[in-house]
Amino acid sequence: KQEVTQIPAALSVPEGENLVLNCSFTDSAIYNLQWFRQDPGKGLTSLLLIQSSQREQTSGRLNASLDKSSGRSTLYIAASQPGDSATYLCATRGSQGNLIFGKGTKLSVKP
């Protein structure tokens, strides 16, 4: 059964810092991996989707990488801003076509 873990559960950084969020999964036979952002009291906003055949995807200041052999994905955020403060979730496809989520990393970027 696929399990997804995100460590740390919370992270606080000063504005301007480059940072990396981690996501690990137990079954390397994945279809894809998706990163989401969730603001307090809001829904999930898709940030990046990496297919299993890809190594990385980029969108603006965000870069997500995927290493299936080690069961890891990372989300790199360059030049962090207070507006980046949110909970970041990673998810991979389960056997029912659903998404299996980690519990998220709550990021706080201090001005």
Next chain:
Amino acid sequence: NAGVTQTPKFQVLKTGQSMTLQCAQDMNHEYMSWYRQDPGMGLRLIHYSVGAGITDQGEVPNGYNVSRSTTEDFPLRLLSAAPSQTSVYFCASKLGNTEAFFGQGTRLTVV
């Protein structure tokens, strides 16, 4: 495109009452699903549908019913609300192994 639309945004029910959470998408996605999000538990799959007329159970289906009469709509019914069903509910849709899109959520309190 409106994406995934959920109604209502907030709801308070008394124990034993029934209600329907609405979900509609305008992207012609064949796959739709319902999740609940609880503190410390993350997002868990309730029910899902791979197309009109086809539904199946997820990880936590008890106390909930679904139907899928059209591609666009996937309502979630609470048959007899219980305090344990107090949660935030999210509807999601996707096409094959592409990016999943989420609604803004319904915050449900059962008293």
